Amino acid sequence: MQVEFLEVDTPSNVAVSAARTCYFPNGIVTPDASASWSRKDDLLQGIFKGGHHTTLMHTHVTMLISGMSRHLIWRLLHAHPYYNSEQVSQRYAKMKIENFVYPAAGERSDWEAYYQHCFDDYEQLIEVLLPDVEAVVPKFRRKDSRKKAQEMARYVLPGGMSAYLYHTVNIITLLRYIAVAKAMPECRAEAEEFAAIIAEALVKMDASLAPLVEHAREAAPVFPDFDMAAHKAKIGVTNEAVKVYDIVGDAAFDVNENYADVLRFSQMLPDSGVLGGFSTYTRLSLSADAQNQRHRRSPAVRPALESIYARNAYTPPIIAKNPEALAIYERAIARSYDFFEAQRELLGFGEAAYALSNAHEIELVERDEFTSFHHKAQMRLCYNAQEEIFDIVYGQVKQLRAMGVPGAEELLPPCATRFAMKIRPTCPEGDHFCGIKVWKLEFEDYKREI
CATH class of the missing domain: 3.30.1360.170 (Gyrase A; domain 2)
Known part of the structure; x- marks a missing residue:
């Protein structure tokens, strides 16, 4: 390092x-x-x-x-x-085989072989997925197809x-x-x-x-304990990946230029939205949470992984639809868990964790106040956002709407917010425009191809 x-x-x-x-x-x-x-x-x-x-x-x-x-x-x-x-x-830059971290107490040759398998699967998935990606991206974004394929293939890469x-x-x-x-941990x-x-x-x-x-x-800090199973039972989680609960206040503040301008004046001029908020239980991949946690005003409890460990991994829809890609993916994920569990016996959970794939699913509990969540919703309901995060935030907003939270209908992607404010250009992404006029769609009709 x-x-x-x-x-x-x-x-x-x-x-x-x-x-x-x-x-x-x-x-x-x-x-x-x-x-x-x-x-x-x-x-x-x-x-x-x-x-x-x-x-x-x-x-x-x-x-x-x-x-x-x-x-x-x-x-x-x-x-x-x-x-x-x-x-x-990892979405836009091609990863390299030499860029891995090795646990100090691990057998180097075993880890090298494992990492090589992961990287080979990553490269193979890119090539297998490329035609599928090219078939769904807009023609003017065709040059970005390989990067999109990399984005999906990266799920088999490990945390190491x-x-x-x-x-x-x-x-x-x-x-x-x-x-x-x-x-x-x-x-x-x-x-x-x-x-x-x-x-x-x-x-x-x-x-x-x-x-x-x-x-x-x-200093003698203590990593916090969190009983996720008890918390899930308390809030009634069964098999949901996203569950909104504990809503305070509402989101019916004035969504105006403060929210639509790229400078996000709402962060400097707090309104009544900061007085309300909600909690969310979420099950998501390590890769998705690496994006999710960049929203610094959405604090979350992320338990020690050993306390919530299960052999559960996220599968991107585009991979699930392609039998050849799915076979590669499932083999890679199974290998990652087999190797991790063998290394856990030798090194302990904490050092073996390098072997867990990006696809490995974790659980967390997050708290959002409405003003900041409005910003998060804009960023993650954009069709350019990572697909898994898009689905999670869409699920949060959908539940808020179904619960009748006033103002939840204003939680929209940036293009829809800017369109309502008559701010031009409607899409602020420039050359990275997704190719779909999302601002003309009803929320219920949002659908991602990739």
């Missing part, structure tokens, strides 16, 4: 100066003024121990990360709202596939990474490697942070 910090101002100088400014009557205290101040380190540790962490949030660090497993990115880097990432896409990304967080979030790494050794790298980088960048880093290292 490689982690590079881009250069920033000395965080301790910024934090201490920000704190001093709160009580200084003669104007802003600049970072330079605190660099050699005799009480700097005492104040820094004092505000940290007192929990006054906002001063440590002024400095953000942008990291260039490569060689981290997608499973750890899902479990740690993207499992909270305090970050920004731009990550290589590595990624590279830009990742930006503030200092307090970096310290939290260091602290919680030891509590990760999966990929713990890799998480601790990452924690060690950033701990060293933080101290090298700013020696005054050493006591804070040491506090984070000595």
Whole structure:
């Protein structure tokens, strides 16, 4: 794993100066003024121990990360709202066989053979699916057919596939990474490697942070327990993949230009939509949740996978319709579970988790307030959205409508929202227009081909 910090101002100088400014009557205290101040380190540790962490949030660090497993990115880097990432896409970028993470205690040759099988299935599925994809994409998007085939084939790739990304967080979030790494239920050794790298980088960048880093290292965080079976029984889940419940208030706020403009003014000008909301139980693939969790204002409980493990995997409809593709897919998924379960006996669940495929289904419980969900609905009801996420959000909106939630009919894709507001162009996607005038369709008639 490689982690590079881009250069920033000395965080301790910024934090201490920000704190001093709160009580200084003669104007802003600049970072330079605190660099050699005799009480700097005492104040820094004092505000940290007192929990006054906002001063440590002024400095953000942008990291260039490569060689981290997608499973750890899902479990740690993207499992909270305090970050920004731009990550290589498995939907649009062709994956490479050399980009895998190996569990330290695993037999390298066994994992290499397994990863090679996964990658061979991935490449074979791309070729088998390509004619089917070309048959359903609009002619002007035909050049994107291979990328769409990659998007469907990626489900057989495992969580041990590595990624590279830009990742930006503030200092307090970096310290939290260091602290919680030891509590990760999966990929713990890799998480601790990452924690060690950033701990060293933080101290090298700013020696005054050493006591804070040491506090984070000595912390004893606990990964939360969550009884998913009991929760499902309580809310009446039987075999549904999506179940909306616990609705508070309604969505009948004024959907106007604040929601239709690409700047999303609704995020800066909160309205009554933030006072209402709902919860959702969802069963979805690891791959879909990697997209889903990017909606930072849709916080969710994601239990340790061992507590909810079952041999259940998502199958994309386009694969299910093609007998040759389905045979490849089912063989690949069965192999992934067989290999995972054998490795679980040798390494434990957490380290064997690298073998779980992108298609492996998990369960989570999510909470949304209506204003932010309106944004999520726009993004994920767009026909360019990942198909599985589209289906999940469509199911949420459909249930809200069926329950008679006022304003649920306003939860629409961006083109339909912009059309209602008479904003042009109706579709904001430009050359990526899906080719279907969705804004002219009734909600009940939405249907994805891929």
